[in-house]
Amino acid sequence: MNGLNRGTKDGYEQEISSSDSSDFITDDERLPTSQPHPAQESAGSRSQVSTDHQNVFQQYLDEPPRCYEIEAEGADTWEISGITELKDEKYAGPRFKVGEDFEFNLLLMPPTRKNTSAYSVYLEAHPLKAKEDENWHCCVQFAIDAWLPSEPSVHKVNNSFYRFNPRITDWGFVGLLNNRQASDVKMLKASSLNITAYVRVIKDHTGVLWHDFLDYDSKKETGYVGITNQGATCYLNSLLQSYFFTKVFRKKVYQIPTQDEISFGYNSFQQYLEQPKSVSLSLQRIFYSLQTSDKPIDTLELTHSFGWNSADAFTQHDVQELNRILMDRLESKMKNTEIEGCLNDIFVGKMKSFIRCINVDYESSRIEDFWDIQLNVKNLKNIRESFENYIELELLNGDNKYDASGYGLQDAEKGVVFESFPPVLHLQLKRFEYDFEYDQLVKINDKYEFFDSIDLKPYLDKEAPNYDENWEYQLQGVLVHQGDVSVGHYYAMIKPTPKDEWFRFEDDKVWRVTPYEVFEGNFGADSLTIDPRKLTREQQQEYQLKRHTSAYMLVYIRKTKFEEVLSEVTDADVPSHISKQIKYEQEEYERLRKEQEEMHLYANIKVYTNKGFLKYQGFDLGPNEEDRLNFSPDLFEPESFSLKFRMLKSESFSKVYDLVAQKLGYDVDKAKQFRFWSIVSRHNFAYRPYMPIPRHFDDPKNNDITVNQVVKYNESLMSKRRRTAQSSQLILFLEESSRELKFVSNGIFELKNKQKIPASFFSLEPFDVRFEKAVEIVSSEFSLPKFESVSDASDKIMLFIKYFDQDKQSVKGITHIIVPAENQVEYLTELLNNLMGFDISTPLRFYEEFGLNQIQWLNPSKSFYKSELGNGDIICFTKADSEVNPNPDRELKTVEDIYDFMANRCHFKISPLVKVDEDEEEYVKIAEDIDPIDTKSRSDSSKSSLNKDFELWFSTMSNYQALAEKIGAHIKVDPDYLRLFILGHSNQRIPLKRDTVFRRLIDKIPKSQTLEIQYEVLNVTLAEFEEMKLCHVSWVGQGICREQKHEFFLPRSSTIDDLIDRLQTKANIKPQERQNIVCWAPDRHVRLSVYPTETTIDSFDHLVIGNFPNFKQVLEHGSKTSKLVTGFQFFGKVTSPHGLPFIFDLIKDEPLSKTKSRLHKLLGLSDKEFNSVRFGITDFKDVEYLDSEDTDSIVLFDVLNSADIQICVDHPDRSVRKGSVFEPSIFIRE
Known part of the structure; x- marks a missing residue:
């Protein structure tokens, strides 16, 4: 519902647009009740004569809003005969002109429905130049007065105000008259009734008077944009806007060297975006976006650079603390650059603290810098009194005399005086104070005035070098808190240019404000001296809003520096790398937006290949980026990833062949040797080839088959649930007959017998290089075999082979084989021994890989069919002897071991504990110390390893001792003397005990996440330490x-x-x-x-x-x-x-x-x-x-x-401070 509710004391009128009135007039019970308004009087209760228009304007229209002028006033009376006989839904009165640009008329809506009795009256606005300005508006105060022409003292009047606009052109009152109210019956039964409209048009020089901010465009209306609130970051938004319009500061921030932080050399836009950004770079980018964007910007990038998480974004912090920490971080980035110390030139002043003896010539003093001045507010009227309070002298006498060196105890004066003020002066008003009596933080809401300009010379040391200069300061910014300690909102009032024009920056909105709003609106208010019950509801609400809205930080600029501080920032001031980054990102976001719009026209194609399988170590055929729990790019070689591309669904499928050949570096002619298989997701989420794509689809000469037809075929092979998950996605496996196991292995066997392959061939490492060489040699000596028929009707299946190498502690893909399902599993033994260069009779063990950590030993004497193997299944083999007599130096000894490790591995970053806790320091060796167990063997290089970070993958199924041994081996320390800590939320350090069960502690941690482990070296064993x-x-x-x-x-x-x-x-x-x-x-x-x-x-x-x-x-x-x-x-x-x-x-x-x-x-x-x-x-x-x-x-x-x-x-418990909106303390990452 639009507008404010205002009704008669009879409870039937409500202020509303006529378009919404049907919600209120269907029956009397639904008519809303509301409190009376001072301007409303029932018929016969007032002596004012309705025809006395000028008095009505004064008595029944509110005063114009402060700082707004009346543009025009006018009134018109509509004479209505037989009002109770009216049957249509709506009647319009005659138009009348008020001012030069608008006409108005009254609208009457009689009760046309059953069981209704309310007569609603509205004022309708008509712009005379609507065609010239589609975004017209008109701010109007108005009163609607119904009265009897035969007896003008019989009245009923109501008033309101509204911003008429193209969306809502009328506004008025539901139930202005009601034939069930005795006071209205006389007017309704009369033969004629007059309704007078009194209209006052207000000149809206800010453009936002009574604005509802729907469809409001800050950039268009003001030239500035706001900042989106992340949850509770309005305090940060207001501070950033103040920084932004301190233009000399913005220029200095732009000069911080950040050009080497961001690289464009990434394969994907997402990888580019994930690059970490420093606070300095993030602030530069925010400033540039505020400078150039047409839409509100967000601060996620900046808060991430702070090291904040989403919880920090929902925590309100102390603006002064944030200001100081942020300045400290920027100062550190400016060190050893051309702009080192420039922030001091902008924000830092000097003050002198002194104790001066009264009776002897002795003074003790020190001069120190200040970034801001904290002024007391409580029991003070304005900032002048606060400055007087700040420099007020304290008398040291009686029992509190000062011990002056060489003069003994002396009466003295203690105080502070300012030596200089900075060009930009931040005044922190102490609106929040700790109340010891109530043991909580409280807000001081009392009225406290500040001024548009102030002369600070009276607070300067008269002996200061520049005392005789002009020390007048001009107000440029007011940071406001609205609310109380436990809940509140922040915004800023800022004057961006030397021109006397103020704007309100409230999160994502920016609008012009009047001087009254800047000053009187943010002074706060003293406690009421009258009974609140004597105020109307509106007056009470206005008072509460004013009392709880107050400035907490003021930004003053020295008048002699005003032009310099606020001089415009030009494109030349912006580092080229910032504009380049933002432009690139905008283009990429636009590309992604367009892709999103056109997504239904495209198919995303993913192709797994034998080449990728050969490089792959993990489950399935290749890395699966969609598996958020088990995927990490650090685990896989780049060549092991599937090929990915996007094609129009309407394109010919034959283009897929050419594109894949191109991506693999093949000649286009080699695409004739391709056969694609359809890959589907199984019930255990494994992705495996299911069937070759039918021949008529697979023929590259068939240009009539589209990509969309192949997508639909692929979907037909899946369940409805899987089909939804893979919508518009085509996942394929590329079969190359030149890489099939039988062809390569038998070819090597023949060539070896013909002595066409040297003995050194089998020593080529790594294996993938040897295999590629084998494919090259065999393909050059023998004709490529035709693709074997695989279908539901044939007895052949396609299997994939992996090899577990115990010595290298790895399991990698080898290739595929098409084999009759009736063959025994041991059929693979000779083929694999020959391919691997093993003795032809070497016993092998075979396991089927079902899915994640799901493997099963295969009986070599059973057939593939009886072993329940089918298309796309994976067999992992290893030497039988390596499992029977494993190498004791190897951690992973069996196929089960390595699959278990791959399923449960977790990425750890290992680093030495930087700061030893006080409770442990007597038992901890520092990095330079030599471990008592290794006193003779430790070298200088191994000592230095104690200071270095390193990373490792570790199975969460292992125990503490296993992790300690891994770390101890790396840093050359006896693992029994290591104490380990895991860093939890907010870097909380959790000590690990010897009986720690990692599976419980870090279960289901995504493999893309790196956990941090810190260690310290004890000079007693951990077992002894834990007994302390x-x-x-x-x-x-x-x-x-x-x-x-x-x-x-x-x-x-x-x-x-x-x-x-x-x-x-x-x-x-x-x-x-x-x-x-x-x-x-x-x-x-x-x-x-x-x-x-x-x-x-x-x-x-x-x-x-x-x-x-x-x-x-x-x-x-x-x-x-x-x-x-x-x-x-x-x-x-x-x-x-x-x-x-x-x-x-x-x-x-x-x-x-x-x-x-x-x-x-x-x-x-x-x-x-x-x-x-x-x-x-x-x-x-x-x-x-x-x-x-x-x-x-x-x-x-x-x-x-x-x-x-x-x-x-x-007395209160001082160890716990309650009720502060500023806890916990702010941190910004270095």
């Missing part, structure tokens, strides 16, 4: 709430003293402090037990350790004036404890005020945090808070006389 105890330690030297967490592996027989030895350097424990160490074991945040340091650690998972001289004294010697008690932390309820429980010493006669002061020091909280803390005592049922102002009358030493009563501290 992992002990978690909290060092509380800086306070209970400022714990430092450490983890250490130690032998289970170790003591707490041993643990402190490990902790000492980490926590910087001084030798003299060792004697004052106190240790306790926490229990579920509440209880604790203190232990002497000679206690063994075997039974502890977590220990708290700190330097507490007073506690130690009481524990060892006791005391009459002090005693130790325990305490814990909680938030709100004692059943919600958190943090570490603690020990505390109560001192006899010490007032509570001093006790609290010592507790403050023990906890280690800041003054701000401590102010929100409440102390109490509890028996775990109730809490007695110690909030009394008379703190000196309470002595806890006297109060806590039972072990069941503890001190409790009520």
Whole structure:
């Protein structure tokens, strides 16, 4: 439904187009109800006279939108007689002109259907120049007033506004009058009724007033394009638009050298697209696309260059953090280039932090760079007050005097002052702050003003070198957050040129905005001082929108640098390789689009060949790119892939012969020696030849047979399900009689007997080279055999042969054979022995390959028929002796082994662990260290291998020891001393144990995916290491709430003293402090037990350790004036404890005020945090808070006389920050 709902307080009117009105007037029960509008009054309830047009305009039309002018106003009255007698569906009133370009008329729709009673009235617009402008529109505020000419004070009026356009030319009110409402009956029963239209045309200088943005073209309307939102990347989109229109920055980004990153030398467009791109290149490409594209662009390429996944794209991050990290990455790319340091010239200013003594001539100061300025917003009115707040002096006196070198303690002033501001100044408004009282991030929505221009000289150091220059700044960008902490939306208001014209960049849309929208619309709003219930619904909605819409980042440009910063970016500024890349991609995408449109006209043809089979190691006849789980291009030689091409279905099939011959490098005449077989997908998804294509199709002389006819024939051989999967795809096998096993093997046998083949022939390696040579020799000496008949009627079948070479740990295709099905399997033995150069009597073992990891031994004495072998089946053979007496040095010893490996192999990248965890460092050898097992044999070159990455394929059916042995052999380290980690999601490092079951851990990982394994070399065996105890330690030297967490592996027989030895350097424990160490074991945040340091650690998972001289004294010697008690932390309820429980010493006669002061020091909280803390005592049922102002009358030493009563501290858990839309932290890949 179009428009806003506005109805009378009787609940029958709704604002809508007449074309949609049938949805509302079929029966009374379906008429929607709505809240009353201030301009609506029932008949007889108002004193306004309807004929007083000027007053009606003022009283019943809203004020024109801010910053918009009235173009024209006009009114017209339609006199209607006998309204209840009207029977047609729609009536049009007379037209009247308002302004120079539009005419209007009223439309009346009486109740023409049964059980309806509503009279609907609409205003219709007619452009006078519609033929000249097909995209016309007219923004109108209007009121429709029904009144009795005999008694003008009897009225019913409603008002609205609308953007009339070619799609919707009328707008008005369903049920303006209703003969079931007593207030309307008088007007409807009268002999005549007048309806007056009051029309105000608004001059739409932005072009988007009341626009619904359907069919909106940002480029056409504004000259700029937006950026598509990936999910929650609107914050990134707004920042990118700000970067883009900081044109001097765009020019510098274009100058980053990236010309060598992308290559055009790839076989496919997809491979070209998969090339990794740096952040710099991606940003250059985004800028160029924003500069040249007619459509919104996306940021997928950029976020991929960041190293983000789809989850990161749905996480909102802190714009300031993103800005700084991105600038850091760009700076690093600019190092050692002509533009090194240029970002500092654009964005970096300088500020001085100082402490200046009041009574002596002494000042301590330092000058540092800043990329942006964070301004406080809370309790401040505008950015001027924020700057004053920023440079406000802090007085150091009394107990807080400054220790001035050589002058002792002095009264002093502490503050900051700016030395210079950059040409482009980013101001971060601190709209988000952490509320310690409520333990969550909150947004400050209060009204806070910023200005179109501001003079920053008052905030400069008067001693600064350039103080006397012009330091006025002009606003160029406003980045806006709309919403609250947990949910929100980001967009940007930007002035792209020195011309005073603002645009709103909201994801994929861009439109002009008024100064009011830029400024007043983004100030936020103070809390209401009146009862919200006194506001209308529209006023409440307007207030809520305004309060939750506020600027969080401002971009100011120094006025003296404005022209330089915003000077136009020309084609000459764009690197040629960027425009070349984008142009190529656009052409390719257009080609693919056209191919998609014409796809139904083409057949995709895939041809498997004997040549490819000879190079192939894997299942089936060749690599299958459609098998996403088992395919990886790294596994196969390029020559093993099938031939692929596309042909019009209407083309002659004879062209397939010529094209295949050409792709194989043959003369065209050799195409006469081809026979194609139809390949179908079996139930186990194996692709195998099924039948030769019928002879009349297979005859290259037959030009009448089309590709489409062969496709249809191929589909007829498949089930309906397989046919759908292979729609418009033709998969063929090319049979060449010159490569058939019998022809080649028998030819070699004869030529060998005739001594026409030298003995050295059989030593040619690799085998595929020898086979090609054999085909060449035999084909030159003997006539090629004719293709043998294979059909349902014949007894012959075509089989494929593979060979498992145990020495080379490979299984590769050999060739095909056509053989009578009644022959025994052992018929192949002599043929293969002769071909392979084995002794003619060498026993062979044969296996049938069914599919992925599905093989079965074949009884050589059985026939092919009884072995259930048919066309397209694959037989793998090996020497029988190699399986009976396998080579012990070979990992894969049998055909079953290698097929199992091929089915379960996984690609690993192996690298040394870069940073050793603190808990393990004592047991890990660094790369330069020599392994204790190899102290004599390790060479310098083998040491360096510890630092190098390498890759390997490993079966997930193997165990940890097998993987450790492979890695150990490569880096020359005893595998028993290796500890391995697998990198999981977000590079989470998962340690592997000796009993790790890889099949469970990484089952069904696609072979195209590379998993990362990291290793570290231990100086104890992994078995010994896994028996150690992992002990978690909290060092509380800086306070209970400022714990430092450490983890250490130690032998289970170790003591707490041993643990402190490990902790000492980490926590910087001084030798003299060792004697004052106190240790306790926490229990579920509440209880604790203190232990002497000679206690063994075997039974502890977590220990708290700190330097507490007073506690130690009481524990060892006791005391009459002090005693130790325990305490814990909680938030709100004692059943919600958190943090570490603690020990505390109560001192006899010490007032509570001093006790609290010592507790403050023990906890280690800041003054701000401590102010929100409440102390109490509890028996775990109730809490007695110690909030009394008379703190000196309470002595806890006297109060806590039972072990069941503890001190409790009520404050939020600072270890978990909740409610932030900016978590987790941003990272951008180097």
